[in-house]
Amino acid sequence: MTGRRTFTMIKPDAVENGHIGAILEKISSAGFKIIAMKYTQLSRRDAQEFYAIHRDRPFFGELIQFMTRGPIVSAILEKDNAVDDFRALIGATNPAEAAEGTIRKLFAKDIGENAVHGSDSDENALIEGSFHFSGREIY
Numbered sequence: 001m002t003g004r005r006t007f008t009m010i011k012p013d014a015v016e017n018g019h020i021g022a023i024l025e026k027i028s029s030a031g032f033k034i035i036a037m038k039y040t041q042l043s044r045r046d047a048q049e050f051y052a053i054h055r056d057r058p059f060f061g062e063l064i065q066f067m068t069r070g071p072i073v074s075a076i077l078e079k080d081n082a083v084d085d086f087r088a089l090i091g092a093t094n095p096a097e098a099a100e101g102t103i104r105k106l107f108a109k110d111i112g113e114n115a116v117h118g119s120d121s122d123e124n125a126l127i128e129g130s131f132h133f134s135g136r137e138i139y
């Protein structure tokens, strides 16, 4: 059992393709409670800071370009075992390897434009949620 919170973004590709509603429905149906949410767009500076861990990776430039090209939905989700259960719901980073029925299998194009983000640990869920939301935006 891990912590009760995770952080997610519905990425620009999924927003552009009109999948916000369907993805939120999958998230709610899986038992996650939305305790913070906003429709926003990352600046280059925001994205570079958020993805600083990937800055030496060959795909970093592409990742920043992608994540800043249009609006996203960011949210903090609450549920028992939130991080692991959400990663199961979204599926593998590469949608080609994602299980049937997962959000990435249903809505993502490729490993770069993969529709949704999910925190990979309780520690990162806290860091990422705090990056996007102040305490009084979390309910």
Ligand code: CMP
Pocket: 054, 059, 062, 063, 093, 111, 112, 113, 114, 116, 117, 118
């Ligand atoms: P996510 O796991 O949410 O956060 C890191 C992101 O980097 C990942 O989703 C993808 O959007 C992107 N990414 C990871 N690996 C690659 C890759 N090989 N090529 C392009 N983008 C990638």
